[in-house]
Each structure stands twice: as C-alpha cells, then as structure tokens.
Amino acid sequence: MTQLERTIPRYELGRYDQIILPDGLAYTCPRSLPDHYVLVQVGSNLAQEITFAEFEAFRRSPKFQHNRDYYSLGHVEARARSGVASVLDLPRDELAVVLFREACVEDLIDLHADGQTTIDDAAIQKVLGEIERRVTARGLSEHIVVVEDRRGEALERKVEKRRRYVTTTLTFRFPKARTLREWYRVYQTCGCLAYALRDRLRHCGNRVPRKNPDVLALMHEHVHNYMSETRPTQKACYKAFCRALEKSGFKPRAGEDPEAYQISFTTFSAAVRVLPKFEVCVARRGLPFALRRFKAVTQTFGAHRIGELVQMDEWQVSLMSLCVRSGAWKLMSLAERKLVRRERRWLAVVLDVASRCILAMRLSRTVTAESNLLTLRMMLNDKTAVAQAAGCRTPWDYTAHPLTLRNDTGPAYVSDRFKLATADLRILNVSPPAGMPELRPHIERLFGTIRTGLMGYFTGQTFANVTDKGDYDAEARASLTLDQLCDLMILWFVDVYHNIPHENLGGKTPRQRWTELEALYKRGPVPPGPHDQRAIFGITVRRTLNNRGIRVMGLYYLSPALVRHFRDHEEVELDVRIDQDDLGWISVRIGTEWHHAKCRTPGFDGVSAVAWQRSVKQARIDAGPGQHEARAIAEEALDRIRSSANAAHAQAALTGIVLDPKRVERIERGTIRTLEILDDEHGAPTDLEDLSRGIPVTGPAEPPMNDTLVQPERTSPPEVTDEDDQGLWQVRRPT
Incomplete structure (x- = not known):
C-alpha cells in the first residue's frame, strides 16, 4: 500500500501581521503567491520568498511567533494607550475593570446594531437601564450583584464583583452617557481591543523632583x-x-x-x-x-544510565561522637566517661547521579587517599552483608563500575595513588575547579539531607554554622559511640533514604529508579574481580621467600610459581601485594608478572587484616603470660572472628583501619611477632622438616610474657590512639 502524502497547510497572513521566525527577526507578509509567501523584514525593504513547507517547519519551532494586525493603526494606538500588548498583561484588579467596561461597550454596540439607539449622549441616556440589565446578566465569570446606594434623595445603582475565596470586593458604578460614549470611541478606534479601555490612573502622582x-x-x-x-x-x-x-x-x-x-x-x-x-x-x-x-546555574547533568556519572565527596559529620565502643562505654564509670575523647568524623560518599542511590560510604578520622580508595572499592562490591549486619531489611546491592567520576580537588583526590587507581579502573576522573560546589550539586545536597534527616535526632550536634550552634556544648552532649553511629548511618541510608520518594526523580524512590534503569539500560563494564581489586587497591610490601613460602601477618602463602622461583633463586626478597580485607590470597611479583598465592592455612578467605590482628591480640591477652602454642592462638582467633563476623564486617565497612606498608610492619612487630602458622589447605603439614611434634615457632626461645603483652587495667577510659584508627582497648574484668 502506498503512503499518502502529507498535506501542507496554507495560512492567511495579513500585511500588518507580525511574523517572528526562528532567526529572531520580525517580518510582514504583504502578499502571497500560489506556492510561496513573500516576507519583508520590518525596518527594511528586503523581501524574500518562503515556500509553504518551509513556513510550516518554521511554525513548529518554539521560537516562532505570529501576532495578527500588530502593525495596524488601531493596535499601535491600543498599545500606546494601555502600555501593554495583551489583555493578559494587565494586573488582575485592572483586568476586572477592563472586562466590565468592555461588557458595557459591547451591549451598546448590540443596541446600536438593532437600531434601538444612536451614538449620542441623549440616545445613550435612554438605554442605560437596558445596558445595566444586560451587563448584570452577563456574569463576567465571577459573582456580580447589583446593589443600591442611597445618598440623600439620590439612588445610585452599582455592580459589585465579589471574588470567591477572596475577601476584597470590587465595585463598578455604571457610567454616565458621556463616559460610555468615550469608551465606545476608544474601543472602535483601537480595533475593538479590550485592553485599550485601560484607564491612566497609573500615571497619577506628582513626579516633579521636590528636593534640592x-x-x-x-x-x-x-x-x-x-x-x-x-x-x-x-x-x-x-x-x-x-x-x-x-x-x-x-x-x-x-x-x-x-x-x-x-x-x-x-x-x-x-x-x-x-x-x-x-x-x-x-x-x-x-x-x-x-x-x-x-551565579546562575545553567549546566545540567544528563545522566540516564547507572554508572554513567557518579559523584564522590567527603563531609565532616555535624555530630560529636564518642571514641569508644558501646560495649566498653557501658562498663565505664561516670568519671571515666568524661575523659573519653569526642570528635567529628569525616564521611566519604559515592553517589550515582542517574538513580540517586548511594554506592559507597566510609567514616574516617582524616581524609586520605587510602581511605578514599577503600570507599571507591566499596562501590564495586555488593554490600548486602554489611546492611544485614546493621539490621537493614532492604538489600544494599547497588554496585557499579562507573564511566565518569566527579570529585573535588582535595589532596586525597589529586594524589598519584588515587589517580593511578582510577586509571587502572578505566574511569574518567573529572576534578572541577576549587570553590565551585555547584559542579557537584547532587552530592552536596545529599550532605544537607543527612544533616537534617538523620543528625537532627541526636544530641551533640555541631549544626550548620557557629550562628546556629550558639552556646550549645556539643562535646558535653555527645551521645553516640562510633559503632552506634556506624550502624545508624547504614540503617538510615539503606532503609530510609533509598525508600523515600525523591523530588528530582519524579516522585520515585532511588531504589525504584535503580530498578527501572536496570531494565532499560545495561549497567556498564563488569567490576573487577578479587585478584584485580587486590592489584589495584592492595598494599605493597617486601617479603622474603623461603622454603615454606612467603610469610605475611604470621601466615604463609605458597603457589607453584613461588616453588619454582625458590628452586631457581633460593631465598630472595619479592614485592608482595596484600588485600587488607581478605587475607586468603596475596599477589607476588616475579620478574615483571604478578602471581597469586593462596594462604596455606584454611579459613582465611574474607578475613580482614584488622580482624586478624585484633583477634590474635585478644587471644594472647586471654591466654595470659607464658608460652603459647601458635595453633591454639590461631584457632581461638579464627573462632572469635567467625562469631563476630557480621558486626566486625559492618563496622569495618565504615570505620575500619586504613592500612599502609608501615602500619602492616607495626602490626607484625607488635601483635603477630613470632607467631607462625603452617598448614596446607587440608590441614596436613607440608614442609621438609619433621612436624610431628606440632607447629614450629621460629626465632629464639620466647621468654615469659612481660607486661607489654598483658596490659594493666586502665584507670583512664579507653580511647582511639593515633597509631590505630580504631585502637584496641582492654576493659576491667571481674576478678
């Protein structure tokens, strides 16, 4: 079947019409040809011809305008008298007056057309009663009533225009014959335009300068x-x-x-x-x-896919928190609680612009490149386990490998470590100029939402500024410990923020928008796997390869590549990259290539370095002074990790220690020390030595445990030390 041709309309254009084309110039149309319009530019004699099809295309443009008889004498005089170009430009009170006058004039025109009157004062005086009756019957779209106003012996009839839902009442007195005739003359002269009947009361007043x-x-x-x-x-x-x-x-x-x-x-x-x-x-x-x-905000962020644009920034939480765990806080006396340090933490957040979902967040004492890298890594992984540990009912399964990351120009973001990580992830990192938060509007507004939506429920707020704070003592009123603040933030973001309708999402919640975008578009690149994440975000240290493998944090790691390298080179130092969130694997550089090595002790997949360090330290303290068997310490530490995995995972996700090579060495010297554990994946010893007498402990004979291992009871309250961001502490135990 053949397609029907589209009909091109032809319009009747007058010679006094104003036609504004998309180029912004005004034209008139003095004549029309069989298939063209002849347009003349206003203010010149330049004429041009436009086909009907071209004119129709111009008409569909939002910049096109057509004003009939704009240049006619009547329209020009009407604009000059009223000062407006349309009746809709009149103020509302004056609009009511103009409509009343137009009704009076139109009724006079109707009576004149019927031959009941002529346009002179005497004839108009005779039909004023009929005009009054007709105007009263019109209604004029609002309540109009005729009232009588007695002044002495005179009875004056007038119209009151009573607005609905408004207390004011507009009163219109019927005009005399001479006034109505003047309205008629102006109305006819100005092309029957209602706004030409506007009075000139706006020009009243003495406008002559009266001051010297x-x-x-x-x-x-x-x-x-x-x-x-x-x-x-x-x-x-x-x-x-x-x-x-x-x-x-x-x-x-x-x-x-x-x-x-x-x-x-x-x-x-x-x-x-x-x-x-x-x-x-x-x-x-x-x-x-x-x-x-x-500054006018004109730039828009057209993000329509998940991960197309994410924004990352940090904010100092406007709430003083207690630098102690809630369990220790309950065991303290009032005097000890007063000595606990109070401080404000920094919250780093990664926000997906298209869905407004929060991809990652982390609390830290200071803003560093290493802390921001852990936040960036959190964006790549599923965080449902963290949410469940905090008591959330909604899964936190928002993961993305973004195409563009927009952040500020702080030292943590312009560091080589952060730049190299984003380059390895193939993310376009954009750092707008300093002092222009409007280029990151979504995440800046999110911080305001956190302050008003979450922090407002607790005491110890520092508020938005010193003016709002006044004399409020935020440190003395601090009420939340760090782990409580951590859990409440996760709960509020996952279960509250993601399930509240968002104004900029058309009333949809961020989670609904995420689900909708998932069905419309592909999410983007696949996030890197565990080995790739360890290569990008891992900590590089130097360790010696021996016949047992490579020892890191008291654990041995071995792979076929390491065995071959040991046979060829014997003991040699190699670069090792460890993952602070997973001690199950490490990466070792042999020559120019990186090789993966698995922990020879089973059960360390997913165990973080911080959890391992804390558990070993607590196991040593619980064992008391004297000799310890390495296997017993390791088993007790692993049991402790498994029993508190959920709570530790939730807290480490937001407030965990940020490790670096120097801190790894301090942990090994201070806590792990001579501890060595050597098992294969199935628990059977694998070494050239005779291990029938148990797990060997290398190094000199260990002296009796001194006071450095078993710390005395503290009289001052425990607090976070500078060396350990979440420093371990020991509380009193009943004797």
Missing part, C-alpha cells in the same frame, strides 16, 4: 558609602549624611519650601535599596562571594 539638587547629590554620595568593605549599616550612613548636610550650609532661600532641604530616613533607605544588588555584594563582601551568591 544639591541635597540630592549629597544624599547619593552617602548612599554609595553603604557600598564599603567595612559594611556600615543604613542608619550609620544616614547619620553621616545628616552631619554632612548640617556642615554644608544648604538652607532654603526666601520663598523656597524647607522640606526641599530635608531627607527622611525612609527616602534614604529607598535610595539604598535600589542600588544594584551584585555591586553592593561585591563592595561589601568581595567578588568571590558575590560570584557564588549570584
């Missing part, structure tokens, strides 16, 4: 003194003007009005208020502040 010019000049000089970096008040500027006026000697001469030499504070303040706001702000607060305050 010298006094006005002196006043404006002091008005501009308000624009000063010292930020004087209007009252101060006015008092300075009054003193200058007294010293100037300006006095009225004979016959002059004394008020011409007097300026009230109201007049002075009005002159200050009409100063350009931007210039005032520049003069009083500086150009950078003025640019931030008056």
Whole structure:
C-alpha cells in the first residue's frame, strides 16, 4: 500500500501581521503567491520568498511567533494607550475593570446594531437601564450583584464583583452617557481591543523632583558609602549624611519650601535599596562571594544510565561522637566517661547521579587517599552483608563500575595513588575547579539531607554554622559511640533514604529508579574481580621467600610459581601485594608478572587484616603470660572472628583501619611477632622438616610474657590512639 502524502497547510497572513521566525527577526507578509509567501523584514525593504513547507517547519519551532494586525493603526494606538500588548498583561484588579467596561461597550454596540439607539449622549441616556440589565446578566465569570446606594434623595445603582475565596470586593458604578460614549470611541478606534479601555490612573502622582539638587547629590554620595568593605549599616550612613548636610550650609532661600532641604530616613533607605544588588555584594563582601551568591546555574547533568556519572565527596559529620565502643562505654564509670575523647568524623560518599542511590560510604578520622580508595572499592562490591549486619531489611546491592567520576580537588583526590587507581579502573576522573560546589550539586545536597534527616535526632550536634550552634556544648552532649553511629548511618541510608520518594526523580524512590534503569539500560563494564581489586587497591610490601613460602601477618602463602622461583633463586626478597580485607590470597611479583598465592592455612578467605590482628591480640591477652602454642592462638582467633563476623564486617565497612606498608610492619612487630602458622589447605603439614611434634615457632626461645603483652587495667577510659584508627582497648574484668 502506498503512503499518502502529507498535506501542507496554507495560512492567511495579513500585511500588518507580525511574523517572528526562528532567526529572531520580525517580518510582514504583504502578499502571497500560489506556492510561496513573500516576507519583508520590518525596518527594511528586503523581501524574500518562503515556500509553504518551509513556513510550516518554521511554525513548529518554539521560537516562532505570529501576532495578527500588530502593525495596524488601531493596535499601535491600543498599545500606546494601555502600555501593554495583551489583555493578559494587565494586573488582575485592572483586568476586572477592563472586562466590565468592555461588557458595557459591547451591549451598546448590540443596541446600536438593532437600531434601538444612536451614538449620542441623549440616545445613550435612554438605554442605560437596558445596558445595566444586560451587563448584570452577563456574569463576567465571577459573582456580580447589583446593589443600591442611597445618598440623600439620590439612588445610585452599582455592580459589585465579589471574588470567591477572596475577601476584597470590587465595585463598578455604571457610567454616565458621556463616559460610555468615550469608551465606545476608544474601543472602535483601537480595533475593538479590550485592553485599550485601560484607564491612566497609573500615571497619577506628582513626579516633579521636590528636593534640592544639591541635597540630592549629597544624599547619593552617602548612599554609595553603604557600598564599603567595612559594611556600615543604613542608619550609620544616614547619620553621616545628616552631619554632612548640617556642615554644608544648604538652607532654603526666601520663598523656597524647607522640606526641599530635608531627607527622611525612609527616602534614604529607598535610595539604598535600589542600588544594584551584585555591586553592593561585591563592595561589601568581595567578588568571590558575590560570584557564588549570584551565579546562575545553567549546566545540567544528563545522566540516564547507572554508572554513567557518579559523584564522590567527603563531609565532616555535624555530630560529636564518642571514641569508644558501646560495649566498653557501658562498663565505664561516670568519671571515666568524661575523659573519653569526642570528635567529628569525616564521611566519604559515592553517589550515582542517574538513580540517586548511594554506592559507597566510609567514616574516617582524616581524609586520605587510602581511605578514599577503600570507599571507591566499596562501590564495586555488593554490600548486602554489611546492611544485614546493621539490621537493614532492604538489600544494599547497588554496585557499579562507573564511566565518569566527579570529585573535588582535595589532596586525597589529586594524589598519584588515587589517580593511578582510577586509571587502572578505566574511569574518567573529572576534578572541577576549587570553590565551585555547584559542579557537584547532587552530592552536596545529599550532605544537607543527612544533616537534617538523620543528625537532627541526636544530641551533640555541631549544626550548620557557629550562628546556629550558639552556646550549645556539643562535646558535653555527645551521645553516640562510633559503632552506634556506624550502624545508624547504614540503617538510615539503606532503609530510609533509598525508600523515600525523591523530588528530582519524579516522585520515585532511588531504589525504584535503580530498578527501572536496570531494565532499560545495561549497567556498564563488569567490576573487577578479587585478584584485580587486590592489584589495584592492595598494599605493597617486601617479603622474603623461603622454603615454606612467603610469610605475611604470621601466615604463609605458597603457589607453584613461588616453588619454582625458590628452586631457581633460593631465598630472595619479592614485592608482595596484600588485600587488607581478605587475607586468603596475596599477589607476588616475579620478574615483571604478578602471581597469586593462596594462604596455606584454611579459613582465611574474607578475613580482614584488622580482624586478624585484633583477634590474635585478644587471644594472647586471654591466654595470659607464658608460652603459647601458635595453633591454639590461631584457632581461638579464627573462632572469635567467625562469631563476630557480621558486626566486625559492618563496622569495618565504615570505620575500619586504613592500612599502609608501615602500619602492616607495626602490626607484625607488635601483635603477630613470632607467631607462625603452617598448614596446607587440608590441614596436613607440608614442609621438609619433621612436624610431628606440632607447629614450629621460629626465632629464639620466647621468654615469659612481660607486661607489654598483658596490659594493666586502665584507670583512664579507653580511647582511639593515633597509631590505630580504631585502637584496641582492654576493659576491667571481674576478678
């Protein structure tokens, strides 16, 4: 079946019509040809022809305008008389007056057309009653009633226009014959346009300057003194003007009005208020502040897919928290609780712009490149286990390998470590100029939502600024410990924020928007696996390869590649990359290639270095002084890790220690020390030595445990040390 051709419409264009094409120029159409319009540009004699099809395409443009008879004499006079180009431009009160007058004139025109009257005062006077009846019957779209107003012996009839839902009442008196005839003349002359009947009360008032010019000049000089970096008040500027006026000697001469030499504070303040706001702000607060305050936001972020654009930033939480775990806090006395340090933590967040879902978050004492890398890594992995440990009912399964990452220009983001990690992930890292938070608007607004939506429930707030804080003692009113703050943040983000309708998502929740985008678009690149993440985010240290493998954190790692390398080179130092969140595997560089090596002790998959260090330390303390068997310590530490895996996982996700090579060495020297565990994956010893007598412990004979292993009971409350971001502590045990 053949497709029908589209019909191109032809329009009737008048010679006085105004036609504004998409190029922004105004044209008239003096004539039309069989298949063209002839358009002449206003203000010139340049003519051009446009086909009907081209004109139809122009008409569909949002920039196209067509005003009929715009250049006719009647329309020009109507615009000159009323000061507007449309009846819709009139104020509402004047619009009601104009519609009432138009109704009176139209009824007069109808009576004249029927031959019941002529256009003269005597004839119009005879039909005023009929016009009144017809106007009253019109309704004019609102309640109109006729009321009688007795003034002495005279009875005057008038129309009241009573608005619904508004307390004011507009009263229109019926015009006399002469006034109605004048309205008729204006209405006919101006092309029967209603807004031509607008009165000229807007021009009322004495507009002649009544103040002495010298006094006005002196006043404006002091008005501009308000624009000063010292930020004087209007009252101060006015008092300075009054003193200058007294010293100037300006006095009225004979016959002059004394008020011409007097300026009230109201007049002075009005002159200050009409100063350009931007210039005032520049003069009083500086150009950078003025640019931030008056900058127009025109750029939009057209992110339509998950991971197309993510924003990352950090915010100092506006809440003082107690640097102690909640379990230890309950065992403290009031005197010990007062000595616990209070501090504000930094919250790093990664936000997906398209869905407004939170991909990662982390609490830390300071903002560092290593802490931000852990936050970035959290974005790549499923965090449902973390949410469940915090008591959430909604899964936290939002993962993404973004295409573009937008962050600020802080030292943590411009460091080589962070730049190399984003390059390895093949993420386009964009750092907008400093001092322009409007280029990261979504995450900046999120921090405000956290402050008002979550922090407002607890005492110890620092509020938005010192003015809001006032004399409030935030440190003394701190009520949340770090682990409580951690759990509450996870619960609020996962179960509250993700399930609340978002205004910029059309009333949908972030989780609904995520599910909707999942069905429409592919998520993007596949996130890297565990080995790749260890290569990107891991910690590089130097360790020696021996016949047992490579020892890291008291654990041995071995692979076929390491066995071959040991046979060829014997003992040699190699670069080792460890994952602080998973001690089950390490990566070892042999030559120019990285090889993976598995832990010879089973059960360490998913065990973090921090959890292992804490458990070993606590196992040593619980065992007391004396010799310890390495296997017993390891088994007890692993049991402790498994029993508290959920809580440890949830807290480590947000507040865990950020390791580096130096801190790894300190942990090995201070806690692990001579501990060595050597098992194969099935628990059977594998070594050249005779291990029938148990697991060997290398190094010199271990002396009796001294006081450095079993710490005395503290009289001061435990707190987080500078060396350990979540420092271990020992509370009193009942004897």
